[in-house]
Amino acid sequence: xxxxxxxxxxxxxxxxxxxxxxxxxxxxxxxxxxxxxxxxxxxxxxxxxxxxxxxxxxxxxxxxxxxxxxxxxxxxxxxxxxxxxxxxxxxxxxxxxxxxxxxxxxxxxxxxxxxxxxxxxxxxxxxxxxxxxxxxxxxxxxxxxxxxxxxxxxxxxxxxxxxxxxxxxxxxxxxxxxxxxxxxxxxxxxxxxxxxxxxxxxxxxxxxxxxxxxxxxxxxxxxxxxxxxxx
Amino acid sequence: xxxxxxxxxxxxxxxxxxxxxxxxxxxxxxxxxxxxxxxxxxxxxxxxxxxxxxxxxxxxxxxxxxxxxxxxxxxxxxxxxxxxxxxxxxxxxxxxxxxxxxxxxx
Numbered sequence: 409x410x411x412x413x414x415x416x417x418x419x420x421x422x423x424x425x426x427x428x429x430x431x432x433x434x435x436x437x438x439x440x441x442x443x444x445x446x447x448x449x450x451x452x453x454x455x456x457x458x459x460x461x462x463x464x465x466x467x468x469x470x471x472x473x474x475x476x477x478x479x480x481x482x483x484x485x486x487x488x489x490x491x492x493x494x495x496x497x498x499x500x501x502x503x504x505x506x507x508x509x510x511x512x513x514x515x516x517x518x519x520x521x522x523x524x525x526x527x528x529x530x531x532x533x534x535x536x537x538x539x540x541x542x543x544x545x546x547x548x549x550x551x552x553x554x555x556x557x558x559x560x561x562x563x564x565x566x567x568x569x570x571x572x573x574x575x576x577x578x579x580x581x582x583x584x585x586x587x588x589x590x591x592x593x594x595x596x597x598x599x600x601x602x603x604x605x606x607x608x609x610x611x612x613x614x615x616x617x618x619x620x621x622x623x624x625x626x627x628x629x630x631x632x633x634x635x636x637x638x639x
Numbered sequence: 640x641x642x643x644x645x646x647x648x649x650x651x652x653x654x655x656x657x658x659x660x661x662x663x664x665x666x667x668x669x670x671x672x673x674x675x676x677x678x679x680x681x682x683x684x685x686x687x688x689x690x691x692x693x694x695x696x697x698x699x700x701x702x703x704x705x706x707x708x709x710x711x712x713x714x715x716x717x718x719x720x721x722x723x724x725x726x727x728x729x730x731x732x733x734x735x736x737x738x739x740x741x742x743x744x745x
Binding site for chain 2: 502635
């Protein structure tokens, strides 16, 4: 089987397809940068995290677990929470596997680093419409990565200017931003039933367990509910 | 390596690196696994329920913990997002609600 093409023209097309998403990404990256200040990250740490992890939701949640002095159990906890928040990427990767598989392994290893919700969605549509050039997926992912990583900086600098973050509500910026993200995820009450179970399980776990275990308990409860409810 | 190493500035970078590895494995495993096994409909449904579940499981306890202004801010942000579908407006409406209620001493 011939390797699918990867052209610069398709990469530029992919980047262009991302333009309507630019305001949302900029707001999210800025919000992350501003929230990172409050949790004690240095500017370098915030930017390195955006560049290496490149997963906004997981980065936001990780901030809630951030601490001044680390231990191996704390590192393991943040890795576990990150895995749970990003487990949706397993599904995304699985969905485009038939499209990616014919390409060389090393190329795909690089390609999947830039796999994110937006370029996955755009890529799925492109592929459904007959597009086959892997450049579209890579170009869109790379473009969003650059925007995401560098837009963390102004957010951080703006956050650092605020002397009393609590007065402006910046200490709860993360849950407020997250709540708004729920709206585009809404696909009807039926598919939201697991969310309710996740919320109840998380509130119960918060009352019973120390630290931020409620995120894991709630997320796993919601995932199990989603898996079992429609049987 | 001991916890003493992690207690210093290296600790935060160790955490970031662990997050990066975990995320990369998530990204790669879907492509790698699918070449060998098929995801069952049940697993697919579970993973599909995950994003919304994470949001609710994170937001509800954090808002409850932060008190009335935070709960109100979250609800206003949700309502704004439903009304105008614009993240920035929702963010500002939510933060303004929190700031206002706190200024009022709630």
